[in-house]
Amino acid sequence: MSIKVMSWVWEQDLPPLDKIVLMAIADHADDDGYAWPGMKRIAEKCSMEKRTVQRHVERLQEQQLLKVESRQRNDGSSSSNGYTVVMNGTKEEGVAESHPPMAQMTPPPVTDDTPLTVIEPSDETTTTTTPLTLLEVFDDPEWLRTLAEVEQPDHEQRNRIIRWARNHEVGVLTQVAYSAAESWMTYKKKNKSLYNTFMNWVNMQEKRDSERGAPVGVLTRSQQDRYGAEAYIQNQGLHPSSEEAKKIRREWSDGST
Secondary structure (H helix, E strand, C coil): CHHHHHHHHCCCCCCCHHHHHHHHHHHHCCCEEECCCCCHHHHHCCCCCHHHHHHHHHHHHHCCCEEECCCCCCCCCCCCCEEEEEECCCCCCHHHHCCHHHHHCCCCCCCCCCCCCCCCCCCCCCCCCCCCHHHHHHHHCCCHHHCCCCCCCHHHHHHHHHHCCCCCCCCHHHHHHHHHHHHHHHCCCCCCHHHHHHHHHHHHHHHHHHCCCCCCCCCHHHHHHHHHHHHHHHCCCCCCCCCCHHHHHHHHHHCCC
């Protein structure tokens, strides 16, 4: 495994499944980005079917992030494909010219003093260039799932708002998300984007909390009650803006639920 190649892959802004396939290949790569894991091995690492892996390999080839070459054993039989992760500045390099045949390749020796570099993210680095963590890539928080039920974000929009949310308290994000989802049909006539509106509302809510001197993200008793209603609505599989959901909120407020 090459730390250089793995770090480069982490920094790429890719759809989640494309990224995990590229990560699985990079996990076998040398510093030039070359690897030859079998399709079965890649599928096992990604918890995917081989056909699914193949589709994502083709997508990575189309994006010029991966080169694939056929390989053969000394007896002429087919072997696993060779892959080159195409990092910045290496797109024009030929795979066959850069790497010797399999029979001539010898794995590098492993020593106990090989350094492993761990890059810690800066607390101040929250721009759109900061790579998403594995949890951020594969797990949508409750506030995002609530918004997505009303308007599904595209890939770039999702990544942008996940990065933006790092500087905001989960309690405020969730509270505002429920409010935005419930009232979006009313505000949609004046606002083009649910997610831009949501971010503006979060900023305004935090400003109001700050001016009142209330700790950001700490819910009042009424807000906690509201969360109980929203959790019940979600568990029932109801849309936040549906009439059934509105009825539950009213009954919850009256103490009859």
